[in-house]
Amino acid sequence: MFYVGIDIGKNTHVASVINQEGTPWLNGFSFPNSLKGIQSLLDRLLQLSDTSESFRIGLEATGHYWSSVYSFLDDHGFTQYVINPIQTDGWRKGSEIRKRKTDKIDSLLIAELIRHGQFVETLLTEEQLYSLKQYTRYRNYQVSQASDYKRKIIAVLDQIFPEYARVFKGRGLFSMTSLQLLQACPSPQEVEEWTTEDLTEFINQASRMRLGPERARKKATDLKEVSTESFGVTFGLESFTFQLQSMIEQLQFFESQIQETEKKIEELMNQLDSVITTITGIGPITGATILGELGDIRRFSSPKQIVAYAGLDPSISQSGEFEATQNVMSKRGSPHLRKALFQAATVACVHDPILKAFYEKKRSEGKHHLTAVGAVARKMCHIIYAVLQKNEPYEIRK
Numbered sequence: 001m002f003y004v005g006i007d008i009g010k011n012t013h014v015a016s017v018i019n020q021e022g023t024p025w026l027n028g029f030s031f032p033n034s035l036k037g038i039q040s041l042l043d044r045l046l047q048l049s050d051t052s053e054s055f056r057i058g059l060e061a062t063g064h065y066w067s068s069v070y071s072f073l074d075d076h077g078f079t080q081y082v083i084n085p086i087q088t089d090g091w092r093k094g095s096e097i098r099k100r101k102t103d104k105i106d107s108l109l110i111a112e113l114i115r116h117g118q119f120v121e122t123l124l125t126e127e128q129l130y131s132l133k134q135y136t137r138y139r140n141y142q143v144s145q146a147s148d149y150k151r152k153i154i155a156v157l158d159q160i161f162p163e164y165a166r167v168f169k170g171r172g173l174f175s176m177t178s179l180q181l182l183q184a185c186p187s188p189q190e191v192e193e194w195t196t197e198d199l200t201e202f203i204n205q206a207s208r209m210r211l212g213p214e215r216a217r218k219k220a221t222d223l224k225e226v227s228t229e230s231f232g233v234t235f236g237l238e239s240f241t242f243q244l245q246s247m248i249e250q251l252q253f254f255e256s257q258i259q260e261t262e263k264k265i266e267e268l269m270n271q272l273d274s275v276i277t278t279i280t281g282i283g284p285i286t287g288a289t290i291l292g293e294l295g296d297i298r299r300f301s302s303p304k305q306i307v308a309y310a311g312l313d314p315s316i317s318q319s320g321e322f323e324a325t326q327n328v329m330s331k332r333g334s335p336h337l338r339k340a341l342f343q344a345a346t347v348a349c350v351h352d353p354i355l356k357a358f359y360e361k362k363r364s365e366g367k368h369h370l371t372a373v374g375a376v377a378r379k380m381c382h383i384i385y386a387v388l389q390k391n392e393p394y395e396i397r398k
Contacts, residue, residue, distance in 0.1 A: 002048055004057040005110030008066045009033070015041055016107040017048065018115060026103030033065065038072045052077040058114040060106075061081065073096050081114060126296070132268050133292030136285070137336060140263045145252040149173060156244045159233050161188050163226035169218055179248050180206040181223075186241040188230035196220050278393040279383055280355070281348035286340050290384065293337035303385040309333045310341055312378050338377075345377035354396055355379060 002025065007014045011033050017026035025048060031037035045055060057080045058071060059066045066082065073080055122318060154173070157164055168178040184202065185191045191199070199220035203211065211219070269277075276287040291367045300306050307313050311333040349359040355376050362372035387394050 002055050003111045003115040004045065004055055005107040005112070005114065006057065006059050006066075006069065007104075007106040007110065008060050008069065010065055013037070013069065014043075014104055014107045015044075016104065016111050017045070018108070018111045020115070022112065022115060027351055028107060029291050034070070035072075038069060038352070042073075042076065053079075055079065056114050057081070060110060060111040082325075083110065083113065112207060123253055126324065128268055128272060129291055131292075132272075132288050133264050133295070135261055135268070136289040136292045137243070138287070139258060139265065140289075140336060142254055142258045142261060146251055146258065149251040149254065151245050154246070156240055157182075160186065160244060161191075161227075161230055161232045161238065162241045163230050163232075164223075164361060166226055167222045174251070175207075177203060177206040177211070181253065183248055186244045187237060188227035188232055189234075189237070191227040194224075196224055199223060232374065275387055275391060275393050276384065279344070279348075279380070279387060280352035280394070280396070281344035281346070281380070286344050289340040290344075292342070294335045294384075294388075297385065297388040300385065303382040306381040306385055307378050310337045310377075310381065311335070312338060312341065312374060312381065318391065341377040342373060345373050345380055348380060349376055351374060352396060 001020050002017050003016050003019075004015060012030055013033060014325060015026065015029045015031070016024065017029075018024050026044060029041065031041050031043060042375065049055065055078055057078050059070060059082050061082050061084055070080055070082065084223075113337060164182075165173060168175065185194060194202075196217070200213075200217045203216040203219050204213065207216065262285065266284060269284050271289055272291070274287065274291060276282055276291060277284060279287075282290065294300070294306065294309075300309070304313075345355070348355040349372075350356060358379060359372050359376050362375050363369070367375070383394060
């Protein structure tokens, strides 16, 4: 049996091969991150043995750069183990080469780690769960970009037409009606050029008659009134209005893309028909995020591992005789999973009687709101583990 360790890089990977006794057979073989590069590694491996069953390959889960290597070797029938870099760091600290770190040494370390079997494999999920992970992470990015454009729109609008927010308050500022109106007349000067009747008609059409004639006219009248007393900039006004209209187009694009992504997520969730959405506080998007980040639930042997994977476990601070009395959340692991669990816990604190009582107990002990929600999130990890392991709907049991 040969053990292969591959140190993953962005442009170049390094591989080392050892046998069952730990004797190096290929030491620090460097190959580019390309089809020709991975083919050159395959040729070197097949010189040692003509069957893929003679190899056990270890890869570090470094960013996303390992996935193409894994995919190629998987197509050729190799047994592979994807390992978290934290494990190789721990193995390095206990070895004689702990003070040295090169790509060549790291690849040898990974091979040794595989040979000794002292690792916990990062199990790859089935394609549907893997796709959920990609879709939900992409949606998070889209939502983040949309939020950023909203902040920028407010900043520009505060300079051009600061009084506009009096008419379209709160979330109404980014309603379809408001955004179409700002596209048509982005400054108070342009609002003044419209009659109240024309504004009323435009608002009616933009809202698809949902506001009703009276509310639409009230909006138009209020807008005309604030436009006459606006204290917005006039110097370089055209450049500001151009920015505003351009950013609104970008925002609308991102919002349409978010809807498309959510349709893809919904299709996958319907195919999976998971019981996770039966848990209080977990809706389709939150459930999809949790499923995508967790992957195959069998990779976790206990709920505590999910807690640690989400970074909800407390960090330990101890040195000599000193030991911290208050430990903060470690925040290691998946930030996407941690955020989804917090969102679910926030809802569950209100709507689940058992978790609500647990939250209130923590608050009565003097815990901060976020600390109490974090405790509920940890409790939910236990619920999620049980529900997914048994594949049974969640039931609130007093």
